[in-house]
Amino acid sequence: MLSKSAAKAFFLGGTALCSTVFLGLSYDTFQQMPQRTNAAGLTASVIRGKHLWEDKNCMGCHTLFGEGAYYAPELTRVYERRGPAFIAAQLKDPDAMFPGQRRMTNYHFTDGEVTDLVAFFEWAQTVDLNGFPAKPSLGAPAQRAASASAQKKPQIFSQLCVTCHSLEGTGGTVGPALDGVGSRLDAAYFERWLKDPLAVKADARMPKLPLDDAQISELVTFLSAQKEMPR
Ligand code: HEC
Ligand code: HEC
Incomplete structure (x- = not known):
């Protein structure tokens, strides 16, 4: 059994030790904060984007860093x-x-505001969140298939075009499937179409997308290579 004074010393010593460790770790965490939050990346544009994120209450529907709806x-x-x-x-x-799916508010953002929000999202993904959010585990076969087809497809195609178009059976159904489209249409058409669908077809439902010249030429090459398979 500990004597009363030994118990007191044990209690005080333990408290002092744990407090020191706690303060030391807190100090260490605060030291790492600017690096972990990529504070150096907080440009004026990123900060304006953050304010838009708050003012427009995007969190009323979305989560960021796991917080929100x-x-x-x-x-x-x-x-x-x-x-x-x-x-x-x-x-x-x-x-x-x-079109016709769950609705997101149209805020009628100016180009500058869109740039700021894009900059904010670019910054957000550089924050060190210890791996949050975890990538979904799709299992080995799905990942192999995904990486095999990702190699042939331009990144912009996989990120943007597949929302509305399918290729080889995967993708959206808003626009027509693009299998074999290179046999139906030529490179000049693809270029005009991607630059501005409405200039080609007055009632086009495909929106004019913010693509730069390099992306357009990459997509034109890719689409032109989608030839009909002989049956
Ligand atoms: C009323 C709810 C609502 C609000 C408010 C809202 N969104 Fe959305 N947002 C959506 C929905 C729903 C989708 C997905 C559309 C779908 O999958 O059908 C979406 C999609 C997105 C996407 C594409 C996400 C992806 O993975 O495809 C981005 C980026 C986005 N929203 C940004 C914002 C920003 C920035 C704000 C605030 C300025 C905002 N949203 C406010 C409902 C909302
Ligand atoms: C928001 C949906 C949407 C997105 C995103 C989209 N498209 Fe489309 N696309 C359509 C629709 C709808 C059509 C059918 C023509 C029309 O009425 O606009 C179409 C038509 C086409 C056509 C003509 C196909 C044919 O058989 O006539 C091509 C080529 C095409 N899109 C390529 C692309 C590429 C490449 C991208 C990515 C940069 C893309 N689209 C992104 C909706 C979309």
């Missing part, structure tokens, strides 16, 4: 998942991206 997709890694062109198109005209 569960009506709409988690957005912490949306920049990596969807890429800047998709995000810009979604913010400019949400209805055009998902």
